[in-house]
Amino acid sequence: MSLTSEEARAVGARVREHAAGLGARVTVAIADGGGHLLLVERMDGAPPLSARIAPAKASSVALFHRDGGELVRLQQAWPALFAQMDQVAGMPVIAGAGSRLIRRGDAVVGAIAVSGGVPEHDDACAEIGLASLSAIVSA
Template sequence: MPVTLEEAHELIARAHRRAGELGSHVTVAIVDEGGHLQALGRMDGAPPLSAQLATGKAASVALIRRDGAALRDMQQAWPALFGQLDQVAGRPILAGAGSLLIRRADTVLGAIAVSGGQPQHDDECAEAGLRGLE
C-alpha cells in the first residue's frame, strides 16, 4: 500500500521546511510504487521546470526500485541500457539528486523527489522529508 495522502503531504511539508532553512525554493513530488503521482508541492519561487523534473525523478526511482544515486551509477556503467529504459518504461527515466525510495520495512511504498535547488540541497530536502515516516 502506498503512503496515504496525509503522509504524502507531511513528507512534502518536511522537505519544504528544510528547503526554507537552506534558502532553496523547490518542488517535491511523491509517487506511488508504480510511479503515479500522488502529491506535488511547488514552493513559491521554485523554478517552473522543477515540477516536471521532480515528478520524473520520483517515477524513475519507483519504477526501477533504486535511489537516484544508484540510477546515476547505472547510467554511467551501462549508458546504452540506460538510454533504452525510457522506451521500455514509456516515460523518461531521470537519474538525479534528491530522489529516494519510500519504504516501510522491506516494502517499497513509492518515492520522493525534490527538484529546484542545488543537488546537495535536493538530497537534504528529500532526506528530511522521509524523516519521521513510520
Template sequence: MPCSQTDAEAVVAAAHAKARELGIEVTVAVVDEGGLLQVLSRMDGAPPISAQIAEAKAVGAALWHREGDSLAQVQQQRPAFFTQVDRLARLPIMPGEGSLLIRRGDKILGAVGVSGGAPAQDRECAQAGLDRP
C-alpha cells in the first residue's frame, strides 16, 4: 500500500518548511512504491527544472528501493548496468542526495525527492519531510 495522499502532502509541507528555515526554495516530489507521482509542489522561486529533478530522484529511489546516495554508488560502480536499468523506467533516474525512501516498518511505501538546494540541503529537506510530527 502506498503512502496516503494526506501523508504525502504532510511530507511536502514539512520539507517546504525546512527549506524556508534554510532560506532556499525547492521542489518536493512524493511517489508511490511503483514510482508513480502522488504529489509535486514547487515553492515560489524554485528553479523550474527542479520539478523534473525532484520527481526523477524520487522515482529512482522508489524503483530501486535505494536512497539517492546509495543509488549514486551503483551508478559509479556499475555504469553500464545503471544505464540499461535507467532506460526501463518511465522517467530518467536521478541518483544523488535528496531522495529518501518512505517506509512503514520494513515496508517501502514510496519515496520523496527534493531539488533546488545544494545536495546536502535537498537531503535535509527530504529528511524533514520524513521526520514530520
C-alpha cells in the first residue's frame, strides 16, 4: 500500500504541532517510496535553507532505503562516492538528522525529513511524524 497525500498532510500537521511545542521552527518534507515529494511545509520563521534541505533529505532516504543516521555513516565511510552521488541521483543527496524511512511491513513506502531545528529536535519531530502515521493507519 502506498503513502497517500492525505496521510502526508496529517503527518505534516502533527510534526508542525510538535515542533511548535519544542519552540522549533522547521520544514517537514515527505516523499513517496521513489523519492518523489508528496509534501513540503515550512513553518513561519523556519530557516529559509530548511525548505531545500528537508526535501533533499527525504528523497535521499527514500532512494537509499536507509535512515539518515545510517546514510551519515555511509557518507563518512565513502566520502568520494557521496561527493558524486548527486550527479547519479539527479538531485542533491543529503544525509542527516531528522530523516527516517516510512515502512509498511517490510516495504519502504516513503520517507520523512525535518530540517531547521537542532538535530535533536529534527529527530524528535521525525519520530513523532512516524508515530502519528502509525496511529492514522490504525484508525
